[in-house]
Amino acid sequence: xxxxxxxxxxxxxxxxxxxxxxxxxxxxxxxxxxxxxxxxxxxxxxxxxxxxxxxxxxxxxxxxxxxxxxxxxxxxxxxxxxxxxxxxxxxxxxxxxxxxxxxxxxxxxxxxxxxxxxxxxxxxxxxxxxxxxxxxxxxxxxxxxxxxxxxxxxxxxxxxxxxxxxxxxxxxxxxxxxxxxxxxxxxxxxxxxxxxxxxxxxxxxxxxxxxxxxxxxxxxxxxxxxxxxxxxxxxxxxxxxxxxxxxxxxxxxxxxxxxxxxxxxxxxxxxxxxxxxxxxxxxxxxxxxxxxxxxxxxxxxxxxxxxxxxxxxxxxxxxxxxxxxxxxxxxxxxxxxxxxxxxxxxxxxxxxxxxxxxxxxxxxxxxxxxxxxxxxxxxxxxxxxxxxxxxxxxxxxxxxxxxxxxxxxxxxxxxxxxxxxxxxxxxxxxxxxxxxxxxxxxxxxxxxxxxxxxxxxxx
Ligand code: SF4
Numbered sequence: 001x002x003x004x005x006x007x008x009x010x011x012x013x014x015x016x017x018x019x020x021x022x023x024x025x026x027x028x029x030x031x032x033x034x035x036x037x038x039x040x041x042x043x044x045x046x047x048x049x050x051x052x053x054x055x056x057x058x059x060x061x062x063x064x065x066x067x068x069x070x071x072x073x074x075x076x077x078x079x080x081x082x083x084x085x086x087x088x089x090x091x092x093x094x095x096x097x098x099x100x101x102x103x104x105x106x107x108x109x110x111x112x113x114x115x116x117x118x119x120x121x122x123x124x125x126x127x128x129x130x131x132x133x134x135x136x137x138x139x140x141x142x143x144x145x146x147x148x149x150x151x152x153x154x155x156x157x158x159x160x161x162x163x164x165x166x167x168x169x170x171x172x173x174x175x176x177x178x179x180x181x182x183x184x185x186x187x188x189x190x191x192x193x194x195x196x197x198x199x200x201x202x203x204x205x206x207x208x209x210x211x212x213x214x215x216x217x218x219x220x221x222x223x224x225x226x227x228x229x230x231x232x233x234x235x236x237x238x239x240x241x242x243x244x245x246x247x248x249x250x251x252x253x254x255x256x257x258x259x260x261x262x263x264x265x266x267x268x269x270x271x272x273x274x275x276x277x278x279x280x281x282x283x284x285x286x287x288x289x290x291x292x293x294x295x296x297x298x299x300x301x302x303x304x305x306x307x308x309x310x311x312x313x314x315x316x317x318x319x320x321x322x323x324x325x326x327x328x329x330x331x332x333x334x335x336x337x338x339x340x341x342x343x344x345x346x347x348x349x350x351x352x353x354x355x356x357x358x359x360x361x362x363x364x365x366x367x368x369x370x371x372x373x374x375x376x377x378x379x380x381x382x383x384x385x386x387x388x389x390x391x392x393x394x395x396x397x398x399x400x401x402x403x404x405x406x407x408x409x410x411x412x413x414x415x416x417x418x419x420x421x422x423x424x425x426x427x428x429x430x431x432x433x434x435x436x437x438x439x440x441x442x443x444x445x446x447x448x449x450x451x452x453x454x455x456x457x458x459x
Contacts, residue, residue: 008123009040010038010039010040010122010123011039011040011049011050011120011121011122011123012039012040012041012042012047012048012049013034013039013040013041013042013048013049013050013051013052013116013120014041014042014043014044014045014047014048014050014051014052014073014077015027015030015031015041015051015052015054016051016052016053016054016069016073017054017138018053018054018055018056018062018065018066018069018084019054019055019056019058019062019066019084019085020056020058020194021145021192021194021238022147022194022195022196023054023056023084023085023106024138024139024145025145025146025147025194026054026083026084026106026107026109027054027138028135028136028137028138028145029107029109029135030052030054030083030109030112030113031135031136031138032135032136033109033110033113033135034113034116035136037113037117037122037123038122038123039116039120039122039123044076045072045073045076045077046076046077048077049079049120050077050079050080050081050101050116050119050120051073051077051079051080051081052080052081052082052083052112052116053066053069053070053073053080053081053082053083053084054083054084055069055070055082055083055084055085055086055087056084056085056086057084057085057086057087057088057089057092057160057164058085058159058160058161058341059336059339059341060339060340060341060342061339063086063092063342066084066086067086067092067093067095067096070082070093070096070100071096074096074099074100078099079101079119079120080099080100080101081100081101081102081103081104081112081115081116081119082096082100082102082103082104083103083104083105083106083108083111083112084105084106085105085106085161085164085165087103087104087105087106087108088105088106088163088164088165089164089342089343090103092342101115101116101118101119102115105164105165106150106164106165107150107165139408140390140391140426140427141186141187141188141426141427142187142188142189142190142388142389142390142426142427143188143189143190143191143192143234143388143408144183144188144190144191144192145192145193145194146176146179146180146183146191146192146193146194146228147171147194147195148170148171148176148193148194148195148198148201148224149168149169149170149171149195149196149197149198149200149201149204150165150166150168150169150171150195150196151165151166151167151168151169151196152165152167152168152196152197152200153167153168153197153200153203153204154197154241154278155278155345156267156277156278156279157276157277157278157344157345157346157349158277158307158310158338158341158344158346159341159344160341160342160343160344161196163343165196167204168196168197168200168203168204169204170201170202170203170204170205170219172205172208172210172219173202173210173217173218173219173223173224173227174210174217176224177217177224177227177228180227180228180231180232181231183232184231184232187427188232189232189233189234189388189427189429190232190233190234190235190236190388191228191231191232191234191235191236192236192238192407192408193224193225193228193235193236193237193238194238194239195239196239197239197241198221198237198238198239198240198241199221199240199241199243199245199246199249200221200241200243201219201220201221201224202218202219202220202221202224205219207219207220221245221249222245222248222249222252225237225249225252225257225258226252226257229252229257229258230257233429234259234388234404235257235258235259236258236259236261236407237249237258237259237261237262237263238263238407239263239265240262240263240264241264241265242264242266242280242286242289246262246264246289246293247289247292247293247296249262250262250292250293250296250297250300251296251297253297253300254296254297254300259404260297260299260300260301260404260405261300261301261303261404261405261407262293262300262301262302262303263303263304263407264302264303264304265304265305266279266286266304266305266306266324267279267305267306267307268306268307268310268313268317268321269283269286269306269320269321269323269324269325270283270313270316270317270318270320270321271283272312272314272317273310273312273313273317273321276310276311276312276346276349277307277310277346278345283320283324287324287327287328290302290328290330299404301331301332301404301405301406302328302330302331302332303330303331303332303333303334303407303410303411304330304332304333304334305333305334305335305336306321306333306334306335306336306365307335307336307337307338308321308335308336308337308338308358308361308362308365309337309338309353309355309357309358309359309361309362310338310346310353311338311346311349311350311351311352311353312349312350312351313338313351313353313361318361321365322364322365322368325365325368325369325372326368326372329372329375329376330369330372331373331376331405332373332405332406332410332411332412333365333366333369333372333373334410335362335365335366335369336362337355337358337359337361337362338353338358370439370440373439373440374437374438374439377412377437377438377439377440377441377442378437380434380437380442381434381435381436381437382433382434383433383434384431384432384433384434384447385403385404385414385431385432385433385434385444386403386404386429386430386431386432387401387402387403387414387416387429387430387432387444388401388402388427388428388429389401389424389425389426389427389428389429389430390402390408390413390426391426392418392424392425392426397417397418397419398415398416398417398418399415399416399417399418399421399424399430400413400414400415401413401414401415401416401430401432401444402414403442411440412440412441412442413440413441413442414432414434414441414442414443414444415441415442415443415444416430416432416443416444416445416446417445420445420446421446430446431446431447432444432445432446432447433445433446433447
């Protein structure tokens with residue numbers, strides 16, 4: 001294969017990363033592998049030697065966005081590799097297939113790299129030492145996502161993830177731990193653990209027991225949280241399917257080992273709809289669970305997502321969902337209107353809900369949630385909290401930070417006037433007192449600047 005010579009500039013690759021945090025981790029693996037081979041990166045398609053589009057294929061709207069990104073890359077560059085969830089469905093890409101260099105499914109880093117090397121040979125003298133240990137990250141330096149498994153073995157009827165990404169496949173605990181060590185050494189302050197089904201970690205390996213640097217460690221989510229919790233000031237867990245093991249995780253949150261943040265997608269509250277979704281459908285049990293979690297860890301913030309307009313959802317089902325929200329007062333809520341996803345079992349269910357009705361339900365749910373969120377945030381006024389600075393907003397002279405109850409990108413912010421903390425920088429921990437609340441965000445002033453103390457912070 002012909003290769004670029006040592007004194008020519010390295011080939012430049014464009015990357016488009018769409019979809020969820022799991023897909024973002026795949027993109028990080030791809031760019032790390034490219035950098036290790038000596039490739040450089042281009043900020044726009046026109047200046048790139050080839051473009052990799054990491055697609056999302058979960059909802060029709062995400063598929064449309066992915067197809068749009070592929071068309072754009074083809075029009076502006078012409079040499080395009082498609083990877084990610086949409087890549088697992090070649091028929092969805094039929095229109096473009098002939099023009100693409102390669103199509104691969106999600107997490108197929110090696111296939112992407114080998115297709116790219118064929119099309120755009122790497123530089124002759126790629127220097128392996130230009131890659132930081134642990135690979136390149138697309139997140140700011142103070143936080144990072146760590147993917148602990150691929151795929152999912154559940155069978156939710158609205159979801160095609162198990163078909164796209166396969167059944168649950170956990171990474172060996174020592175692997176995960178080694179990557180975490182590299183991130184900690186790099187100065188990451190907040191580690192966000194992601195996967196399709198985080199609480200199920202190790203199920204597929206029968207929770208195999210192993211050793212890490214002389215001490216025993218099972219491939220089990222509670223063992224992993226104990227390990228990781230000792231390595232980062234903040235450890236946040238995402239996407240916890242409501243299994244009984246969550247009680248143990250909440251206990252670890254109460255002990256300050258992980259942030260008191262429970263991201264549990266309940267999806268609905270009506271037993272009839274949950275049954276049709278093939279999700280745990282005993283709502284009374286769920287209410288008891290939530291009460292128990294709050295008894296174990298009173299400060300726990302619960303985040304959840306819901307789907308409205310699922311086939312067969314009646315007004316009574318929807319009213320049940322609203323009642324559930326009024327009763328549980330969940331802290332952070334995302335709501336999606338049900339969409340047909342090609343290949344999902346739910347497509348065959350009767351009782352389609354008209355789009356305008358589903359949209360009205362979504363708006364009503366979010367209006368209720370805004371009231372709940374505003375009231376819950378107002379209850380925090382006067383409290384102290386440790387916050388992590390994400391960015392400095394020069395234009396508005398503000399420090400933009402997050403409290404333990406807020407994940408990046410999806411939750412609220414804590415805003416602090418720079419007048420009080422002129423020297424704060426992204427990645428700093430600050431000790432603040434909450435002074436005012438809005439619907440999703442809080443305002444605060446510093447009480448003292450604190451070095452990273454173990455993620456307790458709330459009093
Ligand atoms: S648990 Fe999540 S990823 Fe798995 S099938 Fe259900 S919705 Fe899909």
